[in-house]
Amino acid sequence: MIDLRSDTLTKPTEEMRKAAYAADVGDDVYGEDPTVNLLEKKAAEILGKEAALFVTSGTQGNQIAVLTHCQPGNEILLEAESHIFFYESGAVAALAGVQTRTISGENGAMNPLHIEAAIRGEDQHFPETGLICIENTHNRAGGAVVPPSNMRDIYTVAQKYNIPVHVDGARLFNAVASTGHSIKEFTQYCDTVQICLSKGLGAPVGSIIAGPKDFIKKARKWRKRLGGGLRQVGIIAAPAMVALTKMTERLTEDHDNARFLAECLKNFERLEVVNSVDTNIVVIDVSGLNLNAGEFVEALKEKGVLSVTFGDILVRLTTHYDVNRRDIQKAVSAIHELVNERNGRY
Numbered sequence: 001m002i003d004l005r006s007d008t009l010t011k012p013t014e015e016m017r018k019a020a021y022a023a024d025v026g027d028d029v030y031g032e033d034p035t036v037n038l039l040e041k042k043a044a045e046i047l048g049k050e051a052a053l054f055v056t057s058g059t060q061g062n063q064i065a066v067l068t069h070c071q072p073g074n075e076i077l078l079e080a081e082s083h084i085f086f087y088e089s090g091a092v093a094a095l096a097g098v099q100t101r102t103i104s105g106e107n108g109a110m111n112p113l114h115i116e117a118a119i120r121g122e123d124q125h126f127p128e129t130g131l132i133c134i135e136n137t138h139n140r141a142g143g144a145v146v147p148p149s150n151m152r153d154i155y156t157v158a159q160k161y162n163i164p165v166h167v168d169g170a171r172l173f174n175a176v177a178s179t180g181h182s183i184k185e186f187t188q189y190c191d192t193v194q195i196c197l198s199k200g201l202g203a204p205v206g207s208i209i210a211g212p213k214d215f216i217k218k219a220r221k222w223r224k225r226l227g228g229g230l231r232q233v234g235i236i237a238a239p240a241m242v243a244l245t246k247m248t249e250r251l252t253e254d255h256d257n258a259r260f261l262a263e264c265l266k267n268f269e270r271l272e273v274v275n276s277v278d279t280n281i282v283v284i285d286v287s288g289l290n291l292n293a294g295e296f297v298e299a300l301k302e303k304g305v306l307s308v309t310f311g312d313i314l315v316r317l318t319t320h321y322d323v324n325r326r327d328i329q330k331a332v333s334a335i336h337e338l339v340n341e342r343n344g345r346y
Contacts, residue, residue, distance in 0.1 A: 001304055001305075001306060002304060002305045002306065002323065002327045002330055002331050002334075003306045003322070003323070004305060004306060004307050004317040004318055004319065004323065004331060005306045005307060005308045005316075005318065006199075006308065006318050006320075007171075007199040007200045007254070007280060007318050007319070007320035007321075008198060008199055009320065009322065010198070010199070010200070010202045010320050010321045010322050011202070011204075011321075011322055012202060012203065012204045012239050013202055013239075013242065013247075013321075015242050015246070016202065016203065016204070016238075016239030016242045016243070017239070019238035019239050019241065019242050020235050020236065020238050020239050022238070023035045023234040023235050023237070023238035024234060025232040025233070025234035025235060026232065026234070027231050027232065028054075028229070028230045028231060028232075028233040028234075029224070029229045029230070029231065033230075033231075033232065033233050033234045033237065034234065035233075035234030035237045035238050035241070036054050036230075036233045036234055036237035038237075038241065039052075039054055039208075039237045039240055039241045039244070040052040040053060040054055040208070042241065042244065042245065043195075043208040043210060043244060044210050046183060046244065047183060047184070047187050047193055047195070047208070047210040048183070048184040048187050048188060049187065049192075049193070049210035049211050049212070050211070050212050050213045050216070051210065051211065051212070051213045051215075051216035051217075052208050052209065052210040052211075052216065053208070053209045053210075053216050053219050053220055053223065054206060054207075054208060054230075054233065054237055054240070055194075055206070055207050055208070055209060055223055055228055056205060056206065056207070056228055056230075057196075057205070057206075057207055058083075058168070058170040058194055058195075058196045058207045059083075059087075059088050059091070060207070060223070060226065060228055061194035061207040061208070061209045062083070062084050062088065062133075062166070062168050062194055063088065063091050063092070063095055063096070063226070064209060064219050064222045064223055064226065064228075065131075065166045065192050065194060065209055065211075065219070066084075066092050066095075066096045066098060066131060066133075066166070067095060067096045067222045068192075068215055068218045068219045068222055069130060069131045069164050069166060069191075069192070069215075070096055070098050070130035070131050071128075071130060072096065072097030072098065073097060073098070073127055073128070074096075074098045074099075074127055074128050074129070074130030074131070075098060075099050075100070075101050075120060075126075075127040075128065075129050075130060076092060076098050076099075076100055076101070076129075076130055076131040076132070076133060077101050077102075077103060077110075077115060077118050077119070077129060077131070077132045077133070078100060078101075078102060078103070078132070078133040078134075078135075079102065079103060079104070079105040079108060079109075079110050079133075079134070079135060079138065080102040080103060080104045080105065081108075081138075081140040081141070082102075082108075082133065082135045082138070082140075082168065083135055083139055083140075083168055083170065084100075084133055084135070084168055085100055085102055086140060087139075095226075098127075098130060098131075099127060101118055101129075103115065103118060105138075105141070107138070107141050107142075107144040107146075107276065108135060108136070108137070108138025108140075108141030108144040108146055109138075109144075109146045109147065109150045110134070110150075110154065112150070112153040112154050112156070112157050115132060115154055115157050115158075116157045116160075116161075119157075119161050119163065129161070129163055130163070130164075131163065131164055131165075131166055132154060132158050132163055132164070132165045132166070133165075133166050133167075133168060134146060134151060134154060134165065134166075134167050134168070134190065135167075135168040135169075135170075136151070136167055136168070136169055136171075136172055136175050136186065137171045137172070137174050137175050137178075137278065137279050137281075139170075139171070139281070140310075141275070142274070142275025142276065142277065142278075142281050142282070142283045142316075143171065143174065143258075143275070143277070143278055143279035143280055143281030143318075144275065144276065144278050144279075145174075145175040145178050145179055145278045145279065146175070147179075148181055148185050148186055148189060151167075151186060151189035151190065152189045154189070155189040155190065164191040164192070165189070165190045165191050165192075166190060166191065166192045166193070166194070167186070167187070167190040167192070167193040167194070168194055169186070169187075169193045169194055169195045170194065170195065170196040170199060170207070171196065171199060171200065171279065171280075172186060172187075172193065172195050173195065173200070173201065173248045173251060174200060174251050174254075174255070174279040174280060175278075175279070176248065176251075177248065177249070177251035177252045177255060177279070178255055178278050178279050187210070191211055191212070191215070192209060192210065192211035192212075192215060193209070193210050193211070194207055194208065194209050194210075195207060195208050195210075197240040197243040197244055198243070199320075200247075200251050200254055200280060200320055200321065201243035201244065201247040201248065201251075202243050202247050202321050203236075203239045203240040203242070203243035203247075204236065204239055205236050205240075206236055206237070206240040208244075247321075250321070251279075251280070254279075254280040254319040254320055254321070254323075255278075255279050255280055255319075257280075257319040257323065257324075257325055257328050258277050258279065258280045258281065258282050258317075258318075258319045259277050260325065260328060261282050261317060261319065261328050261331065261332065262277045262282045264332040265282070265284060265332070265335065268335065268336060268339045269288075269339065269343055270288030270289050270339065270342070270343065271284055271285070271286060271288060271289065271335075271339055272284060272285040272288065273285075274314065280318055280319045280320065281316060281317070281318050281319075282316070282317040282318075282319075283310055283314055283315070283316050283317075284314065284315050284317070285313055285314055286313060286314075286315055287313040289338075289339065289342040289343075290342065291342065292312055292313060293309035293310065293311060293312060293313055293314055293315050294309055296315050296338075297309055297315060299338055300315075300334060300335065300338055303334040303337060303338060304330070304334055305330075305331045305334045305335070317331070
């Protein structure tokens with residue numbers, strides 16, 4: 001079975017497994033796990049921030065950031081289809097007691113003028129704007145890269161009103177690999193950032209939040225409140241270190257495979273690639289085949305390829321470390337066979 005559902009499905013490499021076995025460990029709640037301490041120090045250095053905190057997932061990292069930045073009753077500004085708004089179970093309301101104000105972006109990028117217009121003025125009727133969130137790359141925009149220039153302009157607006165900016169950078173290293181910019185060219189335009197060490201980087205579990213020392217100190221307490229205080233965490237911090245230091249540059253392979261997949265699919269009658277394929281995600285419109293997304297996914301599964309629905313008529317295909325070019329070619333053949341069946345050629 002060729003699995004193109006998500007890059008979250010990557011398996012840890014042999015080096016990661018060996019690193020976990022050999023990891024020097026201690027109790028992280030006491031600050032005594034040398035492996036996670038090294039990981040956090042290295043992550044802060046790479047991301048250009050004062051300090052970092054290892055958390056169990058990207059969602060936990062984002063929620064800790066909102067909890068640390070905001071007060072109950074605040075409002076946060078974020079893109080209308082961002083992960084924090086769309087896929088995190090309403091946690092910002094349930095946990096932080098904040099409300100969301102969504103802004104429709106273009107390819108995941110919000111217009112700084114729209115951001116400024118949405119910032120609340122001083123009025124007892126309004127919630128205070130407590131945080132601006134940027135997602136980069138943007139999942140529901142098809143893995144689109146939000147340019148550093150857009151991040152800069154949003155950050156400039158935020159500084160004008162003394163509002164912090166958090167970046168959900170679950171796939172931020174994909175943006176780096178796609179553009180050739182350094183990671184710090186992105187992270188300089190935010191106060192805090194979350195990155196996933198799983199997904200395309202291949203670690204079995206874990207994400208990083210990075211930001212000012214005082215922020216990370218408060219974030220550590222929020223992690224504890226959420227049940228995220230870990231003990232001998234070096235077991236998972238060791239493979240995460242391999243992901244952070246040795247797996248970022250190889251993301252270009254995933255991007256090349258995604259572009260190859262997209263180019264092949266563009267030649268298929270009544271099937272449309274709807275995103276620009278900046279990184280490792282290909283989104284296709286299957287409505288021309290008189291199928292909805294769920295029907296297409298099930299039919300493709302019968303041919304040995306796994307994918308996911310991305311709406312009523314859209315299907316997402318995601319390349320990753322465990323899918324090579326030969327797998328992509330097989331997936332293309334399976335999709336071609338399905339398209340031909342729907343077009344009445346069998």
